Amino acid sequence: MSAAANKALVLAFYQQAFDDGQPEQAAAHLGTTYTQHNPGAPDGAEGFIGYVPWLRGQFPELHLDISAPSPKTIW
Numbered sequence: 001m002s003a004a005a006n007k008a009l010v011l012a013f014y015q016q017a018f019d020d021g022q023p024e025q026a027a028a029h030l031g032t033t034y035t036q037h038n039p040g041a042p043d044g045a046e047g048f049i050g051y052v053p054w055l056r057g058q059f060p061e062l063h064l065d066i067s068a069p070s071p072k073t074i075w
Contacts, residue, residue: 011066018064023052 001009009029017026027034027045036043041051056062 014064014066017048017052018056018062021052021056023049026052 013026013029017023027049030045030048034044034048036047036051038051041047
């Protein structure tokens with residue numbers, strides 16, 4: 001996958017999950033061993049799908065703006 005395609009996929013993932021509230025569609029891009037780095041959320045796609053609605057419920061105005069990724073980011 002090219003760097004540009006990877007960047008587009010990552011940005012679409014966050015857009016779908018958090019901004020659009022469609023974690024099921026976003027989770028289709030996760031691998032079989034997705035590791036959640038938030039200790040309050042379980043690992044795996046099902047854990048991610050369950051965590052996103054909870055987070056959006058806690059922060060109804062949540063919007064992610066990924067406009068300046070870390071210079072160490074590998075797209």
